[in-house]
Amino acid sequence: MLIVKKFGGTSVADKERIFNVAKRIADDYKKGHEIVVVLSAMGKQTDILLSMAKDINPKASKREIDMLLTTGEQTSVALMAMALDALGIPAVSLNAYQVAMHTTSTYGNSRIKRIDTERINMELENKRVVVVTGFQGVNKLDDYTTLGRGGSDSTAVAIAASLHADACEIYTDVDGVYTTDPRIVKDAKKLKEITYDEMLEMASLGAGVLHNRSVEMAKKYGVQLVVRSSLNNSEGTLIKEEVKMEKMLVSGVAADKNTARIAVIGLEDQPGVAFKLFNHLSRHDVNVDIILQSVGRDGTKDISFTVNDEDLETAVETIERHRQGSLKCEKVDVEKDVAKVSIVGAGMMSHVGVAAKMFEALYDVGVNIKMISTSEIRVTVLIDDKDLDRAMNAVHDKFFPTQK
Amino acid sequence: MLIVKKFGGTSVADKERIFNVAKRIADDYKKGHEIVVVLSAMGKQTDILLSMAKDINPKASKREIDMLLTTGEQTSVALMAMALDALGIPAVSLNAYQVAMHTTSTYGNSRIKRIDTERINMELENKRVVVVTGFQGVNKLDDYTTLGRGGSDSTAVAIAASLHADACEIYTDVDGVYTTDPRIVKDAKKLKEITYDEMLEMASLGAGVLHNRSVEMAKKYGVQLVVRSSLNNSEGTLIKEEVKMEKMLVSGVAADKNTARIAVIGLEDQPGVAFKLFNHLSRHDVNVDIILQSVGRDGTKDISFTVNDEDLETAVETIERHRQGSLKCEKVDVEKDVAKVSIVGAGMMSHVGVAAKMFEALYDVGVNIKMISTSEIRVTVLIDDKDLDRAMNAVHDKFFPTQK
Numbered sequence: 001m002l003i004v005k006k007f008g009g010t011s012v013a014d015k016e017r018i019f020n021v022a023k024r025i026a027d028d029y030k031k032g033h034e035i036v037v038v039l040s041a042m043g044k045q046t047d048i049l050l051s052m053a054k055d056i057n058p059k060a061s062k063r064e065i066d067m068l069l070t071t072g073e074q075t076s077v078a079l080m081a082m083a084l085d086a087l088g089i090p091a092v093s094l095n096a097y098q099v100a101m102h103t104t105s106t107y108g109n110s111r112i113k114r115i116d117t118e119r120i121n122m123e124l125e126n127k128r129v130v131v132v133t134g135f136q137g138v139n140k141l142d143d144y145t146t147l148g149r150g151g152s153d154s155t156a157v158a159i160a161a162s163l164h165a166d167a168c169e170i171y172t173d174v175d176g177v178y179t180t181d182p183r184i185v186k187d188a189k190k191l192k193e194i195t196y197d198e199m200l201e202m203a204s205l206g207a208g209v210l211h212n213r214s215v216e217m218a219k220k221y222g223v224q225l226v227v228r229s230s231l232n233n234s235e236g237t238l239i240k241e242e243v244k245m246e247k248m249l250v251s252g253v254a255a256d257k258n259t260a261r262i263a264v265i266g267l268e269d270q271p272g273v274a275f276k277l278f279n280h281l282s283r284h285d286v287n288v289d290i291i292l293q294s295v296g297r298d299g300t301k302d303i304s305f306t307v308n309d310e311d312l313e314t315a316v317e318t319i320e321r322h323r324q325g326s327l328k329c330e331k332v333d334v335e336k337d338v339a340k341v342s343i344v345g346a347g348m349m350s351h352v353g354v355a356a357k358m359f360e361a362l363y364d365v366g367v368n369i370k371m372i373s374t375s376e377i378r379v380t381v382l383i384d385d386k387d388l389d390r391a392m393n394a395v396h397d398k399f400f401p402t403q404k
Numbered sequence: 405m406l407i408v409k410k411f412g413g414t415s416v417a418d419k420e421r422i423f424n425v426a427k428r429i430a431d432d433y434k435k436g437h438e439i440v441v442v443l444s445a446m447g448k449q450t451d452i453l454l455s456m457a458k459d460i461n462p463k464a465s466k467r468e469i470d471m472l473l474t475t476g477e478q479t480s481v482a483l484m485a486m487a488l489d490a491l492g493i494p495a496v497s498l499n500a501y502q503v504a505m506h507t508t509s510t511y512g513n514s515r516i517k518r519i520d521t522e523r524i525n526m527e528l529e530n531k532r533v534v535v536v537t538g539f540q541g542v543n544k545l546d547d548y549t550t551l552g553r554g555g556s557d558s559t560a561v562a563i564a565a566s567l568h569a570d571a572c573e574i575y576t577d578v579d580g581v582y583t584t585d586p587r588i589v590k591d592a593k594k595l596k597e598i599t600y601d602e603m604l605e606m607a608s609l610g611a612g613v614l615h616n617r618s619v620e621m622a623k624k625y626g627v628q629l630v631v632r633s634s635l636n637n638s639e640g641t642l643i644k645e646e647v648k649m650e651k652m653l654v655s656g657v658a659a660d661k662n663t664a665r666i667a668v669i670g671l672e673d674q675p676g677v678a679f680k681l682f683n684h685l686s687r688h689d690v691n692v693d694i695i696l697q698s699v700g701r702d703g704t705k706d707i708s709f710t711v712n713d714e715d716l717e718t719a720v721e722t723i724e725r726h727r728q729g730s731l732k733c734e735k736v737d738v739e740k741d742v743a744k745v746s747i748v749g750a751g752m753m754s755h756v757g758v759a760a761k762m763f764e765a766l767y768d769v770g771v772n773i774k775m776i777s778t779s780e781i782r783v784t785v786l787i788d789d790k791d792l793d794r795a796m797n798a799v800h801d802k803f804f805p806t807q808k
Contacts, residue, residue, distance in 0.1 A: 061489060064489070068482035075475050078457075
């Protein structure tokens with residue numbers, strides 16, 4: 001089997017952990033597998049490098065920041081190759097140039113365009129474990145780029161896709177994908193399998209074991225992902241296109257506290273007023289989530305929507321700036337102490353009454369629903385922050401009843 | 405003018421020093437010069453990385469060590485580009501791949517074969533200061549290599565040669581090349597000029613401001629070097645092919661305590677015995693310096709020679725191993741407390757009596773000469789360690805009399 005294994009920064013933070021990972025790799029190597037390892041920078045190294053850059057120049061160019069950051073993964077792959085060598089496993093480290101990993105030009109947040117497989121294949125043929133830098137690439141100017149958040153996962157998936165690997169294992173500090181956040185709901189269960197689409201919905205709702213970009217890429221190229229723990233040998237969760245027929249209705253319950261509601265009250269009821277509002281916001285890169293529109297008094301209308309907490313300030317400023325112009329309205333209300341609870345499941349598509357079952361669970365524990373949004377495989381409600389734990393437990397218990 | 409400037413690790417050890425260097429570069433940039441900067445890794449970073457490697461795997465492969473070490477210069481060039489940018493000077497950092505800097509395959513001690521100038525020239529045309537990683541290169545396998553001791557100086561000279569730069573300035577913590585070691589002889593004078601050959605002789609005798617390899621390369625490609633201080637603006641020393649007619653007889657007095665004498669006593673006086681001795685030693689990479697052969701008692705001969713302290717053990721072991729075979733001899737004597745004193749000067753070639761003048765100076769202060777070796781531009785004597793300071797002062801005072 002050809003296996004791509006990705007380990008995050010925590011897994012290679014020090015000598016002891018580097019050797020823990022090296023031993024896992026050695027075990028699989030000795031079983032006769034071909035192995036490509038993708039690594040992040042050690043521990044907090046990326047943050048340390050970023051703060052060095054900020055200290056020198058708070059407005060440092062992204063090009064030079066990427067030049068600096070890429071030293072982080074290069075350090076961890078070199079040390080891992082040395083550790084494998086110390087265990088008697090032949091290994092070679094490769095950085096983005098050596099692979100080569102071609103990306104778009106954007107510094108700090110590039111996308112992988114193409115991966116050359118010649119060098120990796122040559123090293124695999126020479127029976128070496130190939131240890132590759134995650135998170136980094138090279139653009140058409142021959143400059144280093146970094147892939148942005150969750151970048152090393154994308155590197156692993158892209159390499160698995162390019163090599164037609166048999167498996168792509170993402171090692172994290174949790175041992176798989178759970179039906180909900182185990183810190184909130186103690187009965188949370190580990191999932192054996194989940195579809196790409198379900199994973200995407202879960203991730204976008206803050207249950208993010210994996211970054212969406214890597215899941216999207218895995219879906220596009222049909223790379224089967226396994227999320228497993230770097231600390232134990234439990235089986236983890238398989239992420240793939242189709243899951244078994246006896247699929248559960250709902251795969252998981254996700255929470256997202258990183259949300260705020262904005263209500264624009266008393267907008268002039270003219271054609272295109274909603275378009276104008278959201279067009280202004282999108283120009284300022286504000287991502288809008290749940291939207292609710294209702295008729296107000298005296299021929300006006302009210303529009304409410306949710307945004308991420310970090311976009312809140314920009315969103316409000318943008319609206320205020322246009323209140324004297326194209327967005328005449330009575331007032332702008334902001335509510336910060338709100339949270340989203342969602343149920344996600346590919347099973348919903350073929351089953352009616354899933355949403356109703358969720359609402360019932362919330363009604364049973366007296367949680368007030370402020371807004372609702374649905375997709376084919378997801379139902380999301382906006383509730384008060386203070387109700388979150390109660391809501392999560394009630395909904396989870398409804399769909400995953402505890403054996404008592 | 406196109407100027408290549410090289411700064412060592414001490415000059416970029418922290419934020420303050422990075423900005424000191426950046427300001428110097430900025431001054432020259434504002435005068436309209438085109439500037440390429442070559443940097444070493446910050447402070448002790450190379451040593452820190454080496455000890456990380458040793459901690460993971462004491463027998464780490466040189467290939468992986470080079471992969472690790474090259475992150476050091478990449479860090480310093482990125483930070484320098486950020487610092488220049490902060491001062492309003494457009495700058496771009498380039499590593500060995502981006503330049504590209506082609507070397508021989510040997511890891512840990514490679515030689516520069518060829519430097520592509522396309523990228524550097526493009527950046528210079530865009531009015532950018534180009535900040536290049538010293539000490540590193542890329543071999544034909546697309547792997548990183550490092551250049552060994554004094555490597556960053558070689559990088560600077562090679563870039564200056566490739567770009568046909570008008571000057572190559574090597575910044576160090578001393579403000580030029582001196583007539584002798586100022587720590588031993590307080591009347592030591594800074595030289596305005598010195599020839600490549602003189603510099604080579606001085607460097608090989610431990611007065612090494614510059615590594616020989618970079619001086620040899622400068623000589624080969626006719627690159628005028630300037631050695632100057634990164635701490636002040638004094639003029640430094642110019643190193644070139646020919647110096648002025650009114651050239652001093654002797655340019656400097658150099659000392660080298662890193663030496664030991666081995667005497668092989670009572671060798672069988674057969675043809676080829678000297679060849680056998682030095683052939684055995686060279687096979688074990690022992691560099692032999694001064695050699696003295698004399699007739700011993702009863703048809704035997706004695707051969708004495710000097711080696712570097714670090715080669716002493718290997719040299720003695722090698723001889724002992726062959727004493728029962730091809731190197732039959734009476735005994736092997738070792739003397740560790742010896743030092744070399746040399747006078748160096750291109751003027752010697754056309755002047756007689758220079759050596760005699762040196763011997764006179766030593767005789768005047770009662771220093772016993774144990775061995776003598778000469779080249780066209782150098783006279784070296786071996787003396788006791790304890791006589792070193794007295795000898796240095798006497799010889800220096802003979803050739804550079806202090807105005808009293």
